[in-house]
Amino acid sequence: MPLPAFTLHRPRSAADAIALLDEDCLAYSGGTELLMAMRMGLIRPTALVDLKRIDELNTITLGADRLLIGAGASHDRVAGDALVAEHAALLATAERLVGNARVRAQGSIGGNICFAEPRSDVATVLVALDATVLLQSASSRRSVPATEFFLGPYWTAREPGELLTAISIPLPAPAGVYLKFQTVERPTVAVAAVALPEGGYRIVVGAVGDLPVSADYAQLTAVDAADLAARVEPVSDLTGSERYKRHVTEVFVRRAVAALAGGR
């Protein structure tokens, strides 16, 4: 089925891109989610702003106490980047497992989270890492924690005139494990389990419900897998019923905790 018609802009700077963005003129990078949604008629922009020619959106840099990942970096780029491997290895792990090899080459990390598909591998890990996202409009810049950025399926705190320019991960980033159960293109259940740098542990259960569910514990032995499985709100679909997904959630939380305990 053909795509509906649109105008294509190709700015060379983030400022030029931001000046174009509004409700009908959308940021476009890999297109792995946007073009599909347009083909299905779910989104009908009159224009797309191609971000791929904007070098400043494609950098991965180390600050004094943060790792900054440009929103335009592809999943492959993030997965293979030396700074990410050294400072936020869990994100590299998850990025290596996103979608399929073509999606990883085409799709950007910023596009992934702006689309806010509830089964995003990236979202689950960013919540575990206490990441914030940087949003820039013509008149303002703001930094939003990942937990406040994701508001629901396909719904984020980003305003139409804002561009997500970078993802900021505070350092030292927690180390941990990312486990998921997946039979199709996206996970049925994803669990990130990390040891927090200030002490304690965090379990994030993603993909199974509309939003990631996060819980912190003083001890790993305090993690209650059954409680987490009761707290998620699974969406019944072809990959399983609500009851089945709660069961898989409990199993994968237990496995993630065991893997984290075993790795320490």
Added chain:
Amino acid sequence: MTTSEHLNVTAEINGVNVTESVETRATLAQFLREQLGLTGTKLSCEMQVCGVCSVLVDGEPVSACTYLAADVDGRRVETVEGLANPGGLHPLQQSFVDNFALQCGFCTPGFLMMATALLRRNPDPSEEDVKEYLDGNICRCTGYEPIVHAVLDAARTMRGAT
């Protein structure tokens, strides 16, 4: 807005420089198949899940069904038509023949291009590496085992040949 918005695309397609006016909304698959007549690249799910439309852009695998033709401007595209040379089939193609790694053949161009991308980044993949890299490609004749063997065999041949 008109439905006929166009832009010029200059790209290297299988080693040949091409400049064409394309519709802004045209996918790479439409451009290759309908405008350039390169019908080796197939279309099936059109949701970048099945992999039959896999081609390489600057060496990276992409789903041509969900990729704008406009985005290959200034870049290098490789399709299944570019694999063989006048001397014969590409080692991957020969290996697919030798291993009976196809039945209907519809998914084969996509598998060949993904395998090409894999062997360039990893000339000596394990069986697990091959399965993982090709897990975004679907064969409905269910011939996965011979496909994996064909890629591993081709990898051996290509390592020996260089």
